[in-house]
Amino acid sequence: MEPQPAGVTWGYPAEAPIARFKNPDDEGLEEAKSRVKGSRITHASQTSKSKCPGQPNQRSYTTALHCPRHDEVPTSELRDMPRRFAAVMKAHERLNQRKNVKKAQGDGGDGTKGKRRMNSEKSEHAAELRIHPGESFRNFSRRVDEEMQARVLHSVREGRSTSVKKKQYREKQKQKQKAKRQRQIEEAGARDWDDLRDEVKFGEVADAPPTITAVPKARGKTKKDLAQSLQPPPTNSSAAADAGSDSDSTLRTAKPTTVLDRALQDQRDKNRQRLKGMSEATRRVLDQERERVIAGYRAVKAKKMIAAGLTPMV
Incomplete structure (x- = not known):
């Protein structure tokens, strides 16, 4: 390694300044500059990686300029x-x-x-x-007509065969759906509605409506009372009177089913309890007051009906 020139110092890292001269008037100024520049390039080639294969390690700008890959023509x-x-x-x-x-x-x-x-x-x-050599135009036109008729018949037959195939396909699909439905019914154990339909003969006339033998659920009545109400009416007057008395007693003993019926029944029970503890004079006054209110209501109702052009009820 050559000795360092007198009066010249330089930094060894790549980013260091080029040179620092103590004496700019020295005779070896140009030689020192060249040596400093060569040392910087050698250091950069040793520390950086090459981006171009087959080329020495240089800086990126030298790689971009001297790489042969960038000089190739696009294919x-x-x-x-x-x-x-x-x-x-x-x-x-x-x-x-x-x-x-x-x-x-x-x-x-x-x-x-x-x-x-x-x-x-x-x-x-x-x-x-195409027209044959020596063939007349008449024969050629006849041959063309025959060929066209044959082609038309062929196309018609193909169309018919297609329609027949479509029809057969639809029938096959219907059979598959019917078999599937029958299989589902058999698996579920249910009966088809067609089995429950009555067979009515031609000209048959119904003399009477069908009779209901099933007893519905009891709502405020016993099953015995419902069964008696479903029976046909009696023929003699005594039996009718007995049935009427039984039905009245059933209606009296029937329990209220709706909210309004229950409220009315509760109000009646309260009125009965109140009347039991009243004297005869108080009952008489209440009866007179009730009759007066009823008469006033009927009078107002009659006026409204007369104003509307209707005949009032007596």
């Missing part, structure tokens, strides 16, 4: 397109290639089978319908 035709758009275009090209392969195998890319075969058949038919 792709999509070099001027954005990266995302280029990826979409490549995917579209791959899809077209797959479609072409399917078409070559006889299956169209859009799901239609035999597209290539149909095109070949069309070309063959077109070749058949």
